[in-house]
Amino acid sequence: MQRLHIPMLVLTAVGLAACTGVETSNLQPLTSEDAAAPASASANLMPAPAAQPAFPVTTASAALPAGPVATSAVVQFAPVMGAAPEVLPSLSLRLAARAGQRGVPLTQAGSATHLMRGYFSAFTEGRQTTIIYVWDVTDPAGNRLHRIQGQQRLPAGSQQGWKSVTPAMMEAIADRTIDDLAAWLAARAG
Numbered sequence: 001m002q003r004l005h006i007p008m009l010v011l012t013a014v015g016l017a018a019c020t021g022v023e024t025s026n027l028q029p030l031t032s033e034d035a036a037a038p039a040s041a042s043a044n045l046m047p048a049p050a051a052q053p054a055f056p057v058t059t060a061s062a063a064l065p066a067g068p069v070a071t072s073a074v075v076q077f078a079p080v081m082g083a084a085p086e087v088l089p090s091l092s093l094r095l096a097a098r099a100g101q102r103g104v105p106l107t108q109a110g111s112a113t114h115l116m117r118g119y120f121s122a123f124t125e126g127r128q129t130t131i132i133y134v135w136d137v138t139d140p141a142g143n144r145l146h147r148i149q150g151q152q153r154l155p156a157g158s159q160q161g162w163k164s165v166t167p168a169m170m171e172a173i174a175d176r177t178i179d180d181l182a183a184w185l186a187a188r189a190g
Contacts, residue, residue, distance in 0.1 A: 068103030069186040075104055076112035083120040084162035087170050094174035102182040112140065116181070124160040128153055131165060133173055137181065148180045 077095065080088060099106050117136045122129060130153045137146040152173050156164045 068101070069182045069189075071104065071182075071185040071189055073104070073113045073185050074107050074111055075099070075114045075116060075181070076107050076109065078115055078117045080118040080120060083118075084122075084165070087162060087165050087167075090167035091170040091174050094171040095178060098175050098178035102178055104178060104182055104185065114139065114145070115142075116177075118177075122162045122165060124156045124164060127156050129156040129159075129161065129164040131169065131173065133177075135177055135181075137184070146184050148177055148184075150176060 077092075080091070083091070096106060115138045117138065119134045119136075121132045124130075130151055132151045133149065135148040136144050137148070138144050150173070152169050154164070154166065154169055
């Protein structure tokens with residue numbers, strides 16, 4: 001049995017907005033059917049770490065409210081580390097669409113109050129591919145305020161690693177990321 005391990009921190013960085021070249025302002029909001037579909041995908045999520053970290057960690061909550069949140073935060077996504085360039089368009093587009101649906105303002109530069117730094121790793125073991133993802137939420141000075149982490153699994157088929165990852169899998173990660181971010185922002189505002 002051959003294993004393909006891709007380190008979480010790969011030196012290749014690809015910007016979410018830059019990788020697609022797609023204008024995100026004309027994206028349609030997700031319907032309730034769109035939002036429900038990825039949640040029903042086979043998502044096996046990582047348990048919370050045993051040791052208590054110095055900053056809050058979200059490990060994909062079970063039931064999050066789907067409506068917009070009231071927040072003064074403006075979020076910028078930094079280049080994603082570790083993900084293959086071919087999977088970034090589906091992640092990027094869904095992050096933008098879901099953020100619009102949840103009322104989380106995004107910016108490409110300058111006025112951000114929060115920066116999202118994403119670290120991804122994909123590996124295939126047996127007949128299953130797993131993507132592990134971590135998002136560190138920092139303030140403009142780089143201080144980590146929160147962490148969102150999880151994993152997404154799917155049957156590998158004949159491909160291994162990133163080659164077996166589907167757009168639906170990346171969209172499910174994007175939905176969970178924005179939902180967890182929105183829940184954290186709402187809790188901070190309240």
